[in-house]
Amino acid sequence: MKQRFWFWKTDVPFKIKAFGWRLLANRLPTKDLLAIRGIPLSFDASLCSFCKIDSENRDRSFFSCSFVKNIWRDIAVWIGKEGLVEDESHSSFMEWHSFCISKKVLDKKVDIVWLAITWALWLSRNEVCFREEVWSFDNVVWNIKALMLVIALAYLFVKDNFVNEVVFLFRFFVASNIYGLDIG
Secondary structure (H helix, E strand, O other): OOOHHHHHHHHOOHHHHHHHHHHHHHOOOHHHHHOOOOOOOOOOHHHOOOOOOOEEOHHHHHHHHHHHHHHHHHHHHHHOOHHHHHHHHHHHHHHHHHHHOOOOOOHHHHHHHHHHHHHHHHOOOOHHHHHOOOOOHHHHHHHHHHHHHHHHHHHHHHOOHHHHHHHHHHHHHHHHHHHHOOOO
């Protein structure tokens, strides 16, 4: 299916593109796939990192968990997207891809939103799983917005050798988040 590979031309770091491909192909080491591969997990450890109600799998962790759906809705409102949010990876990807196309987003920027949301959710899930961090809705949403801005700015300025300014902006956003500054 050619639609799976549209995001390869998106202006994001390669590791995020590779992550997106693994997500769509269901090749991320989610808890359900770890169990299938014979890696033992206790019942508590096999639960969704966000809601701790149902078992973790790809679609639950990224799309159908009630907490995750609220994150998708918050970002959708922020960028002006109306309507329901899909519960399944391929439908979600196509929905967001089509939305960005309808808004005449540049070809290499179309899938930044979907990739940024899923990447930030994966990083947050990993913080909970491996560092026993407590996740925060506001922090995840903020991180998604900052990531989208940094990616957009980085690829805008890379051609003009303004990478240092982008790194400065990223550090400013991170410092703002750490110190609780309200930057909008």
